[in-house]
Amino acid sequence: MRLAPLLSACALLAACTPEVGPELTVEENLATPAETGKGGGTALSVDPTVQPNATGIGYNGGPVMLGTPDVYYIWYGNWSGNSATTILPDFMANLGGSPYFLINTTYYDSAGRHVTGSVNYAGAVSDNYSQGKALSDARVQAIVSRAITSGALPSNANAVYFVLTSSDVTLSGFCNGFCGWHTHATIGGRDIKYSFVGNPEQCPRSCAPYANPGPNGNTGADGMASILAHELEETVTDPDLNAWTDSAGENADKCAWKFGTTYAASNGGTANMRLGARDYLIQQNLDASNGKCETKLPGTPPPPPPPSDGPKVTVLGPSAGTIIHAGGPLDITASVTDPVAVSSVTVSWVAPSGTTQFTTTKNAAGNWELTTTLSTSAQAGTRSFTVTARDANNKTATSPSVTLTVQ
């Protein structure tokens, strides 16, 4: 889909079709201002030279990653004080098994064994510029090799090693040809899958164009979450660059920079999914069972409503026009729904001689009971009340006014 950028990346790197050799690096995932998610009709085209199928992507017969792949992070450069080191481990710990990542279960190998959609975040190490600040593809591999051969990280062929570079680290092509890539190499006698993901703070317009402000308040990390998801789903379905790929790229390439339905996260940033306790804006992935770009596997549960929805308050009783009496009880029942915890429910009812105090309890049905006893001197006439709820995100909602008759 990213026609001009991809072609230029191919010309520059001569590394776009997996048929040319096993050491090829798949480089992709560039967003430029010219391709802000408006994908053309060619996104699902299939290269006629590979095995055609109805999935929107060609399969070349190679392996997929089975079982539960491990994911390791290598924090390269200076990440001191950066909330990315909290956000991105949390992201990966909640990605496996999510309705989003289960889209990868539509991919399988030549024996019919499917990708499970499980992922295990297995830990991280830091690398303090062992290869300098100006990286090459070979130096990225050296970073991975050093982490494994030093024993800092285990040698694991069913894992993906992510080299995450701080915003002061450069790599030829990053920001103007790609935002991340994945490949594989023999390291220590094993077929090691690894990926480069740079910090888009270096080029937010190219690599985090929708993440400002990101839903987690960190433009670089919010952009990296989407690129990490993209590279990981390509790696589990095409680890050796000879499985699910064709001339238009791998699975995530077909849906690059498409986000589907979005919502406003609690900080105002744009998001399209919630994983664990955080919201993210993650590019869609290709469902090989129907050839469509999706945010979640069809049939999986809908995501919980976003916290920005706030409370919804409905007064269940008393109904308008109900007659109440001076010196008698006033019992109000209200239903409050909220995707996050409700912190308070209050009644606005102004008595002739000051504010009336209500006792608030939650009943067995989960509704809120707000009770008081009217003053014996309550004046006859009509009087109105509203119920206001406040939640853990400090969002409030107030019911429509209900008018009662005091006799």
Ligand SMILES: [Zn+2]
């Ligand atoms: Zn890609």
